[in-house]
Amino acid sequence: MFGYYLDLAVRSLKRNKVLTALMVIAIAVGIGASMTTLTVMHLLSGDPLPGKSGTLFYPQVDADPTTDFSHKDPVDVMDYHSAVDLWTAHRADRQALIVDSQLKVRAPETSLPPLMEMMLSTTSDFFPMFDVPFQYGSSWQPQDDEKHARVAVISADLNDKLFGGANSVGRTLQLRDTDVRIVGVLKPWRPSPQFYMVAGGRFAHGQTADFYSKPEDVFTPFTSGLEINDGNFWQFTCWHMPDKPGYLVDSPCEWIRLWVELDSADKVAGYRSFVAGYAEQQKALGRITHAENTRLRSLMQWLDYNGVVPSDVRLQTWLAFAFLAICLFNTVGLLLAKFLRRSGEIGVRRALGASRAAVFAQCLVEAGMIGLLGGIGGWLLTLAGLWLVRRQPAVYADMAHLDVSMFLVTFALAIATSLLAGLLPALRACQLAPGLQLKTL
Amino acid sequence: MQIQPILAALRRHRLATLLIAMEIALACAVLCNACFMIANRIAMMHIDSGVDETSLATVQLTGYEDSHAVDLNARVLAGLRSIPGMQSVTVLNSIPFGARRGTAGITLDAAAQHFGGVVEFYVGGPGSLQALGVHVIAGRGPQADDFRAFTGLMPSDASVQITHSLAEHLWPGVDPLGKDFWLDKMHYRVVGVIDHLVRPDPPGWPDNSKDWSIFVPAQPGKLLAGSYLLRADPRDVPRVLRDARAMIAKVAPDAVFDQEGSQTLSDLRATCFRQDRAMAGILVGVIVALLLVTALGIVGLASFWVQQRRRQIGIRRAIGATRGDILRYFQTENFLIVSFGIALGMVLAFALNVMLMKFYELPRLPLYYLPIGALVLWALGQIAVLGPALRAAAVPPVVATRSV
Numbered sequence: 155m156f157g158y159y160l161d162l163a164v165r166s167l168k169r170n171k172v173l174t175a176l177m178v179i180a181i182a183v184g185i186g187a188s189m190t191t192l193t194v195m196h197l198l199s200g201d202p203l204p205g206k207s208g209t210l211f212y213p214q215v216d217a218d219p220t221t222d223f224s225h226k227d228p229v230d231v232m233d234y235h236s237a238v239d240l241w242t243a244h245r246a247d248r249q250a251l252i253v254d255s256q257l258k259v260r261a262p263e264t265s266l267p268p269l270m271e272m273m274l275s276t277t278s279d280f281f282p283m284f285d286v287p288f289q290y291g292s293s294w295q296p297q298d299d300e301k302h303a304r305v306a307v308i309s310a311d312l313n314d315k316l317f318g319g320a321n322s323v324g325r326t327l328q329l330r331d332t333d334v335r336i337v338g339v340l341k342p343w344r345p346s347p348q349f350y351m352v353a354g355g356r357f358a359h360g361q362t363a364d365f366y367s368k369p370e371d372v373f374t375p376f377t378s379g380l381e382i383n384d385g386n387f388w389q390f391t392c393w394h395m396p397d398k399p400g401y402l403v404d405s406p407c408e409w410i411r412l413w414v415e416l417d418s419a420d421k422v423a424g425y426r427s428f429v430a431g432y433a434e435q436q437k438a439l440g441r442i443t444h445a446e447n448t449r450l451r452s453l454m455q456w457l458d459y460n461g462v463v464p465s466d467v468r469l470q471t472w473l474a475f476a477f478l479a480i481c482l483f484n485t486v487g488l489l490l491a492k493f494l495r496r497s498g499e500i501g502v503r504r505a506l507g508a509s510r511a512a513v514f515a516q517c518l519v520e521a522g523m524i525g526l527l528g529g530i531g532g533w534l535l536t537l538a539g540l541w542l543v544r545r546q547p548a549v550y551a552d553m554a555h556l557d558v559s560m561f562l563v564t565f566a567l568a569i570a571t572s573l574l575a576g577l578l579p580a581l582r583a584c585q586l587a588p589g590l591q592l593k594t595l
Numbered sequence: 596m597q598i599q600p601i602l603a604a605l606r607r608h609r610l611a612t613l614l615i616a617m618e619i620a621l622a623c624a625v626l627c628n629a630c631f632m633i634a635n636r637i638a639m640m641h642i643d644s645g646v647d648e649t650s651l652a653t654v655q656l657t658g659y660e661d662s663h664a665v666d667l668n669a670r671v672l673a674g675l676r677s678i679p680g681m682q683s684v685t686v687l688n689s690i691p692f693g694a695r696r697g698t699a700g701i702t703l704d705a706a707a708q709h710f711g712g713v714v715e716f717y718v719g720g721p722g723s724l725q726a727l728g729v730h731v732i733a734g735r736g737p738q739a740d741d742f743r744a745f746t747g748l749m750p751s752d753a754s755v756q757i758t759h760s761l762a763e764h765l766w767p768g769v770d771p772l773g774k775d776f777w778l779d780k781m782h783y784r785v786v787g788v789i790d791h792l793v794r795p796d797p798p799g800w801p802d803n804s805k806d807w808s809i810f811v812p813a814q815p816g817k818l819l820a821g822s823y824l825l826r827a828d829p830r831d832v833p834r835v836l837r838d839a840r841a842m843i844a845k846v847a848p849d850a851v852f853d854q855e856g857s858q859t860l861s862d863l864r865a866t867c868f869r870q871d872r873a874m875a876g877i878l879v880g881v882i883v884a885l886l887l888v889t890a891l892g893i894v895g896l897a898s899f900w901v902q903q904r905r906r907q908i909g910i911r912r913a914i915g916a917t918r919g920d921i922l923r924y925f926q927t928e929n930f931l932i933v934s935f936g937i938a939l940g941m942v943l944a945f946a947l948n949v950m951l952m953k954f955y956e957l958p959r960l961p962l963y964y965l966p967i968g969a970l971v972l973w974a975l976g977q978i979a980v981l982g983p984a985l986r987a988a989a990v991p992p993v994v995a996t997r998s999v
Contacts (some may be wrong), residue, residue: 173899179888180888180892184888187881220707256657267851269851270851270853331660358799395748395780397747399747399818465954465955466870466874469874469951469955470874470877473625473877477625480618480885480888483614484618484888484895487611487892487895487896488892490610492899495903546873547866548870578610582610
């Protein structure tokens with residue numbers, strides 16, 4: 155029967171081409187708009203490390219000893235003392251200290267002018283912890299962190315810029331006025347968002363597009379980075395003015411992030427009490443006052459807490475769905491008109507013995523057909539929409555592409571929309587009294 | 596025109612009528628709010644910076660060592676000042692719509708018990724406030740001995756100028772001149788009020804605090820270097836900036852010229868608000884598509900009704916109705932449906948606005964958006980129904996005699 159209904163649907167759609175076109179366009183435009191924004195939303199609100207994110211945690215300690223401001227939540231990053239203490243304890247499966255700073259980068263073997271690049275100073279666990287892919291070489295070793303080794307890992311971008319994409323492991327890079335040896339080159343790596351740097355989202359008033367920036371181009375061991383770029387570190391915030399701006403070790407400032415990997419629920423509970431215990435101990439030593447104010451959020455909880463998806467993107471998504479709703483109403487009205495126009499035909503089918511269910515099914519097949527056509531149009535419009543998004547001046551624009559799952563969602567949404575739109579008209583059509591319709595023929 | 600028969604006819608098509616009305620209602624709600632959001636974005640893009648943007652440009656240098664900063668300042672200032680057409684070159688840490696280097700929280704007492712707010716400190720060398728072109732509306736501007744050398748983030752115990760909106764926020768209704776405030780242990784006294792001086796990053800701040808800026812006079816030195824404000828005749832600004840770039844390469848080869856940060860202020864403003872401009876563009880696109888789809892829906896349904904009622908139209912024509920009567924019938928019918936939709940839509944528009952206020956810090960929708968939205972939708976309905984209605988009017992009376 156399904157084949158026959160399909161045949162009937164095609165004939166019916168061909169009969170009134172204008173009305174068919176109107177419905178297909180309405181669905182296509184609605185689907186195109188909502189899928190474009192949904193794809194961007196999917197891209198921005200997704201899990202940056204699927205399968206791994208559940209084991210990554212972001213500890214926080216409130217080291218601000220002042221009592222004048224609200225301490226509802228600890229500041230988003232930590233002071234040097236707390237962060238390094240927690241890291242040194244090595245109580246997690248893996249742990250990475252993180253701080254970024256800008257500095258002058260040169261490749262002494264080339265004649266290129268110096269570049270200002272962002273340098274991420276971190277510890278060796280960073281790379282395996284966040285599944286960072288390497289093109290050449292590898293990460294530095296844990297002992298390099300201890301030895302303050304002058305080594306660096308560079309991004310694929312910087313490797314292309316400075317060395318034309320060749321294997322640059324072993325070559326020298328001049329960071330400010332220090333020579334470092336390149337030990338690894340990353341493959342193109344573009345986590346969305348740049349999750350390990352996310353902080354301060356609650357102060358951003360929804361202007362969070364910068365969380366989707368590209369990762370840094372130079373990675374150095376934490377200890378080495380602090381020495382190389384001494385005097386050029388900037389605080390997230392301070393509870394007192396630092397004596398010398400830019401020099402933040404042992405300053406009353408919060409500027410360092412710590413990420414830990416914990417593989418089981420037991421370890422998470424253990425680490426949570428370890429952080430709480432650490433804060434208690436520091437309070438006993440008189441260094442901090444708000445010992446109860448500690449947190450251990452998982453990666454996804456941390457992203458949620460920071461509201462990483464820019465408010466403009468969320469707004470666009472709502473807008474697109476309101477638009478889809480309008481298109482839906484439109485299609486319901488047109489389908490109603492289309493089905494009821496064929497009242498006579500339906501009357502004949504019913505009189506010849508077709509059940510209500512059969513008429514209902516026939517109408518829905520026709521609606522689904524419109525959905526399929528609308529889906530194709532919607533898919534093309536989504537591609538066009540994403541092309542427009544890529545031309546937008548947003549930092550995440552380069553990532554806006556339709557993946558397989560969103561491609562399938564496009565058609566699923568189109569057909570679901572059209573079936574939903576067809577439901578009411580089909581119900582009306584199958585309730586027509588056959589006798590009355592036959593009389594008017 | 597009799598409304599009774601139209602209503603009677605609509606009652607027989609309750610479902611279709613309701614659907615079109617719902618579509619209109621949703622369109623009305625989205626239309627009003629989207630227009631309001633566009634207006635907000637445009638208003639934000641035209642925020643009064645308080646400075647002579649067209650006459651100003653900035654040069655940003657990085658990559659030099661702090662120990663060379665004083666020497667760098669001297670070389671750059673001398674070099675840039677020698678460019679023909681340059682009216683002034685001064686040192687200023689933060690730049691409206693550009694570099695942000697002085698965001699900090701202030702308190703109104705030395706014990707830091709009374710928090711004042713997070714403000715922007717513009718720390719500038721001699722001449723920089725005049726170069727900005729801001730207007731001092733009370734008290735005085737900086738004098739020569741206000742510009743002092745410093746070692747920390749900025750000078751302490753300085754005499755500063757603050758914006759009017761910040762003064763109103765800190766000391767509502769009170770004369771701010773002579774008032775004191777603190778940044779941690781550093782103390783400041785207000786000696787002047789300027790009408791406007793926007794923050795470097797206004798999009799990231801709530802409306803009432805976009806203008807919370809303080810000007811701190813300071814002597815350029817180790818920690819006030821590398822950020823220069825260039826002033827020239829508006830016609831010369833782009834050329835002066837190009838020359839400045841060449842000059843920097845000559846006088847300061849040790850520094851890195853920050854391409855992105857060194858722009859005219861007009862360009863910086865455009866960059867600063869490009870996301871808002873893009874969003875306004877998207878909203879306009881949505882509105883156009885929305886009106887189009889709604890119009891298509893009306894055309895589709897009206898065409899169907901015209902076809903369905905051909906015989907009735909023929910009978911009406913046969914017993915004396917003019918083409919105008921038929922035309923007006925469909926126009927009135929459309930007007931009634933759209934009016935019903937608009938009535939519903941106004942309620943929806945308000946509900947949507949309340950939601951947006953909750954989640955997106957949008958202000959309340961001004962009432963005058965509603966009649967404007969209604970007018971647009973009425974016009975849209977009439978335009979959309981015109982085609983089908985004309986086709987209805989063209990139905991010849993002879994149809995009445997066929998297939999009877």
